[in-house]
Amino acid sequence: MDANDGKIKVLIADDDEILCDLLKKVLDKEEDIETVGVAYDGLDACEKIAQLRPDVAVLDCAMPALDGIGVLEKLRTSAYNPVCIMLSGNGNEAVTHRALELGAGYYLIKPFDPEALAERIRIFRKRTGSPEIAGFPYSAGRKKTGGGLEERVTNILDRAGFPIHVQGYYYLRAAIVKCAEDPTCLGAIEKILYRYTAEKFGTTASCVERSIRSAISETYKHDGFDTLKKILGRMPNFRKDKPSSAELIALISDTLHFFLPY
Numbered sequence: 001m002d003a004n005d006g007k008i009k010v011l012i013a014d015d016d017e018i019l020c021d022l023l024k025k026v027l028d029k030e031e032d033i034e035t036v037g038v039a040y041d042g043l044d045a046c047e048k049i050a051q052l053r054p055d056v057a058v059l060d061c062a063m064p065a066l067d068g069i070g071v072l073e074k075l076r077t078s079a080y081n082p083v084c085i086m087l088s089g090n091g092n093e094a095v096t097h098r099a100l101e102l103g104a105g106y107y108l109i110k111p112f113d114p115e116a117l118a119e120r121i122r123i124f125r126k127r128t129g130s131p132e133i134a135g136f137p138y139s140a141g142r143k144k145t146g147g148g149l150e151e152r153v154t155n156i157l158d159r160a161g162f163p164i165h166v167q168g169y170y171y172l173r174a175a176i177v178k179c180a181e182d183p184t185c186l187g188a189i190e191k192i193l194y195r196y197t198a199e200k201f202g203t204t205a206s207c208v209e210r211s212i213r214s215a216i217s218e219t220y221k222h223d224g225f226d227t228l229k230k231i232l233g234r235m236p237n238f239r240k241d242k243p244s245s246a247e248l249i250a251l252i253s254d255t256l257h258f259f260l261p262y
Contacts, residue, residue, distance in 0.1 A: 007034040008125050011052060013045035013071070014060035014087060023058065026114045033118055042066025046074050053080055056121050060087045061095055061107075069095065072102035083124050085117070100187035107186075109250060149256070150177055156252060160228040161219055168215030171197050171208045172249070179253035186253070189246040212245040 010027055012020050012035060024035045036052045039045035043065040049057055061068040068086055075081045086099045086107035096107055105124035108117070153176045162169050174197050179185050185193045194205035201208070219225065220242040243251065 007032055008056060008121055009034055009036045009052070009054045010121060011035075011037045011039065011045065011048055011054040011057045011082070013039040013042065013048075013057065013063065013068075015040050015063050016060070023114055023117060027118060027121070030118050033121060040064075042068065042071045045071050046078075049075065049082060050078065050080060054082050055125050056105075057082045057084045058087065058117070058121075059084055059104075060089075061099070062089060069098055069102065072099060072104060076102060085120055085124060087112075097187045097191075100184065106183065108254075109247070149180055152256060153177055153180075153252070156228070160225070161222050162215055163218050166211065166215050166218065167201075168211030168213070171201065172212045172215055172245075174200055175208075175212070175249050176253050176256070179249055180256045183253065186246075186250050189249070193249070209245060212249075216242060216245060216248060 010033060012023050012027075014020050014023075017040065020038045020040070024038060027033045027035050036054050037048045039048050040063075042059075042063045045057065045059060045063070046066070057071075059068040059071055063071075066074070072084060075084070081103070083105045084099075084103065086096075086104045087110060088095065088107055089110045099107060106120055108120070150173065153173050157169060157173060158164065162172065175193050178193060178196055185196070190205065190209070194208045197208045198205045225242065
């Protein structure tokens with residue numbers, strides 16, 4: 001943050017000019033945020049980061065010339081390395097995991113609410129002496145998890161009609177609570193989150209994944225996702241008719257953090 005004006009300086013990099021214009025308009029309405037530059041490819045993003053020295057860079061994973069992962073790789077060896085928030089059009093777990101390995105602070109799956117981006121920027125802005133994601137006190141200022149958070153997750157799943165009689169319901173609830181506590185788990189759904197849930201219930205990670213997928217399919221048959229859209233106020237267009245286990249966990253846990261009241 002520049003001590004001269006107290007604003008968080010942001011660079012937006014995405015080859016979608018319409019999205020860039022929208023994000024810039026939304027961010028520039030915030031009193032504590034200023035968009036200092038826009039880039040439409042990865043190489044331009046690297047040059048502007050070096051020139052403009054933003055506190056936060058919002059990077060699309062898929063850009064011409066150099067993709068978002070390539071930008072992160074270059075930033076690791078550069079003299080200046082801002083906090084990076086990644087944008088992804090498909091939620092590819094391998095890409096997300098690689099981005100977090102390279103130091104990305106967070107990622108958003110498109111489409112997302114542009115107005116929510118400001119909150120991410122405030123949370124993940126560069127912190128003096130602690131740029132690594134593991135050092136971010138993500139839950140600072142928020143309620144501790146426990147009964148309150150679990151009750152909110154239970155309320156969402158029950159209202160959407162997730163079958164309470166199947167084990168996948170309980171696996172899904174535990175996974176969402178864990179991700180709401182620690183969003184870094186979203187970068188390693190299979191390696192961390194499913195294993196955590198499996199250990200909690202004394203089963204295997206593959207059983208957790210299968211059971212959650214089965215619960216999602218059962219809910220989808222009964223139009224539960226129409227209700228879920230009303231509850232969350234949004235529902236991205238997934239690549240398939242219904243979301244994958246990872247996509248649903250990410251959607252609900254993300255909404256709990258940034259949209260639902262505490």
